Amino acid sequence: GAVVSQHPSRVICKSGTSVKIECRSLDFQATTMFWYRQFPKQSLMLMATSNEGSKATYEQGVEKDKFLINHASLTLSTLTVTSAHPEDSSFYICSANHRGLDEQFFGPGTRLTVL
Amino acid sequence: AQSVTQPDIHITVSEGASLELRCNYSYGATPYLFWYVQSPGQGLQLLLKYFSGDTLVQGIKGFEAEFKRSQSSFNLRKPSVHWSDAAEYFCAVGALVIYNQGGKLIFGQGTELSVKP
Numbered sequence: 001g002a003v004v005s006q007h008p009s010r011v012i013c014k015s016g017t018s019v020k021i022e023c024r025s026l027d028f029q030a031t032t033m034f035w036y037r038q039f040p041k042q043s044l045m046l047m048a049t050s051n052e053g054s055k056a057t058y059e060q061g062v063e064k065d066k067f068l069i070n071h072a073s074l075t076l077s078t079l080t081v082t083s084a085h086p087e088d089s090s091f092y093i094c095s096a097n098h099r100g101l102d103e104q105f106f107g108p109g110t111r112l113t114v115l
Numbered sequence: 116a117q118s119v120t121q122p123d124i125h126i127t128v129s130e131g132a133s134l135e136l137r138c139n140y141s142y143g144a145t146p147y148l149f150w151y152v153q154s155p156g157q158g159l160q161l162l163l164k165y166f167s168g169d170t171l172v173q174g175i176k177g178f179e180a181e182f183k184r185s186q187s188s189f190n191l192r193k194p195s196v197h198w199s200d201a202a203e204y205f206c207a208v209g210a211l212v213i214y215n216q217g218g219k220l221i222f223g224q225g226t227e228l229s230v231k232p
Contacts, residue, residue, distance in 0.1 A: 042224070043224045
């Protein structure tokens with residue numbers, strides 16, 4: 001149980017385009033989802049926390065207009081990278097938990113490459 | 116400030132040798148501690164977690180970790196390393212979901228483990 005999926009696993013796009021990444025909890029209701037960014041050989045940096053039905057809380061330094069997060073249902077959160085640029089190329093990982101479960105369940109990640 | 120430090124960026128051990136990965140934390144509240152493993156290009160898999168109780172925690176794949184409050188440490192150990200253990204290991208600290216933090220985790224920098232045949 002407690003499986004989180006991400007789609008797509010890998011995406012390549014042109015500079016200036018927008019890219020949407022989906023994060024789904026497959027067998028539980030995710031009251032909270034988290035979005036992380038990971039550069040090569042580096043740790044996970046939390047970008048934002050989203051609770052179902054409310055606006056995401058962004059970490060300091062993360063542009064909310066650039067990284068749009070929607071958590072419209074208890075099983076789906078989306079991260080849209082708007083007007084992507086090469087410096088946005090990274091590995092994006094989502095995680096989810098459910099109120100009462102003190103563990104985050106991580107998705108497999110999405111590799112974004114912006115040309 | 117809340118932080119997690121993994122002092123060793125890269126460790127190489129021989130297959131069959133013992134392993135210890137270090138983790139030190141700074142956290143204002145009661146810490147909830149985790150160790151995750153990440154294979155290249157993959158997400159994170161939970162190895163073990165500590166919330167309370169016995170300070171020696173057993174995890175999957177033969178790993179264990181010991182919580183030492185006095186040293187603010189949560190070191191990961193394995194008595195005999197297998198070649199398949201080669202991966203990146205992350206220590207993380209967080210708060211209980213119910214305590215307002217929403218389960219937010221703070222990760223260490225990671226330790227890359229290489230295993231020699």
